[in-house]
Amino acid sequence: MPKTIVVPEGTSKPLAPYSPGTLADGILYVSGTLPFDKNNDVVHVGDAAAQTRHVLETIKSVIETAGGTMQDVTMNHIFVTDWANYQAVNKVYAEYFPSNEPARYCVQCGLVKPDALVEIATVAHIGKK
Structure with missing residues (x-):
């Protein structure tokens, strides 16, 4: 299956070998x-x-670069370093997904840089272009 690597303009080089987004079969x-x-x-x-x-703004830029919108998001994988931040994360998250909320899960874990408090990975169904 062909895939397209999605890199918004101005994106810095990742810390590891990955792309900001990958589009395959409309996903x-x-x-x-x-x-x-x-x-x-x-x-x-x-x-x-x-x-x-x-x-979420960074994720939005990847989705828009691929031709979609935040309304196309179907799943979010959320990682927090401390449950004490869960309410703050959810308050902002609700602004980006005010209705028709995507499926998601949230786990507490360590992240690649100690000062990072949250990481989110996303799946969006934007259709075949």
Whole structure:
């Protein structure tokens, strides 16, 4: 099956061998997205809400680059470093998915950089282009 690598304009080089997104058969898989700036440094240190907004805006840019919208999201995989941040993450998350919420799960774990408080990976069905 042919696939298309999706890289929004201005995306920095990933820390590991992966692409921001992969589109195959109308399904977009967005890699785990952390609150990184262009230099792969963590932004909004200590602020789970601001980090969540940054992550979701980054995911949105991948989806839009592939020709979709946030309404096309069908599944989110959410990783938090501390359950104490769960409410802040959910408050911002609800702004991006106010209705017809996608399926999701959330787990507590360590992330690749200690100052990162949240990571989200996404699946979106944007249709065959």
